[in-house]
Amino acid sequence: MNSTDTIKAIALKTISIESKAITNLTNYIDDDFVKSVTTIHQSKGRLVVTGIGKSAIIAQKIVATMNSTGTPSIFLHASEAIHGDLGMIQPDDVVICISKSGNSPEIKVLVPIIQRFGNTLIAMTGNRTSFLAKGANYILDTTVETEACPLNLAPTSSTTAQLVMGDAVAVCLMELNNFKSEDFAKYHPGGALGKKLLLRVSDMIENSLKPMVTPQTPVKQAIFEISEKRLGVTAVVENEKVIGIITDGDIRRMLNERDSFVELTAKDIMTKNPKTIQTSTMVVEALNILEDFSITQLVVLDGEEYKGILHLHDILKEGIV
Known part of the structure; x- marks a missing residue:
């Protein structure tokens, strides 16, 4: 196998693994998913999305999608949260915490604090037995069989699953809010898209x-x-x-x-x-x-x-x- 064939084979395998991870998410659209979406929709506050590492990057993208489609949201970095930023969370806010393992040190500090605040906590995790999952009101399950990384270490399939699950929640909220193109235009006034609308x-x-x-x-x-x-x-x-x-x-x-x-x-x-x-x-x-x-x-x-x-x-x- 020459280098060209090798590169193509690796790329195809990566896509195949991640595609399977996304397809498997259909098994996790359960009652907790419905309750999570309903809770966010009915909330009088904002959606706070938090995480650490690669999950924090996914959290930022989810926040951006939510804000542009009519669900007021803010990003809270998990490590910054426990060093002074917890004041961002207001009483009526709903919190989504994203973590593949659900057991990182920052998460273990953050979860009990959110519980004491009384906010609804939604865990987006690939580990239903984790500290995060056990401390959450609802679970958005993003379990993946394996990472696309050949060492099964670098977040690849897991972050893709998180991203897609976030999109699923956002699109459900768009439908529930009867979000139309005119509404979309209000949040995208600049650039070609805004001008079209x-x-x-x-x-x-x-x-x-x-x-x-x-x-x-x-x-x-x-x-x-x-x-x-x-x-x-x-x-x-x-x-x-x-x-x-x-x-x-x-x-x-x-x-x-x-x-x-x-x-x-x-x-x-x-x-x-x-x-x-x-x-x-x-x-x-x-x-x-x-x-x-x-x-x-x-x-x-x-x-x-x-x-x-x-x-x-x-x-x-x-x-x-």
Whole structure:
């Protein structure tokens, strides 16, 4: 077996071991799991997730997922907890403590303190007979047969199982809280994801240029308007209503078909019934329209009032795609 085959074989074995560990979690979705989710859902406080070592890293990820999906959560490092950070735990909080063995020294100090506080303690552990499991109100069982590590030492399968169990709890809470995309957007206002969920057409054209001519405008002047506003298009407006548009493409077709355009007006070369969109529409919907009709701009209306032009390039600049 050459080095390439060896590397591939090791990678495939790792994936196989961890996949089996995840699949085995289905055996542990029991009454304690249901009670854990229900307790968190009904809690008037926050979810505090704690752990040490690699489990602490998993705890931080679970907290991040919970916060972004509507369950207020905080991370508490187990070793810092017993050195002054226990004040983070408030009376109505629910605590999830993550530990594969459930018997680390920090856990043995932390568990009795949480019990004295009176908070509900949920153990996420791979050892149901551990100190942590025995001291908890409920157990989220993340037992794995073996680590993917060839020495069966480095947390690999066990941390993967913890991560997936945390996701299972988070998704259950999302469903119970009827968490929707609009709610998700409130917690993700930045970046491409936030813009997809929040940005409306009105936000895009608020300070944009507004190319406009009348049906009687000479073509030469219409060309100047298109050039000056640099959007590759101008709307043709009559009685405050858009009746057509002139695009760069319309200009090119006119030049190919005619030797002279001195006598022509905007009405003679405009495209009637252009694609329009309302200011209240989400930008991502506007993008879908542009893609569906293979066009690069939309006339923006507020009711029937002309508000401007939304160009594909502007959407791309926002990083939505």
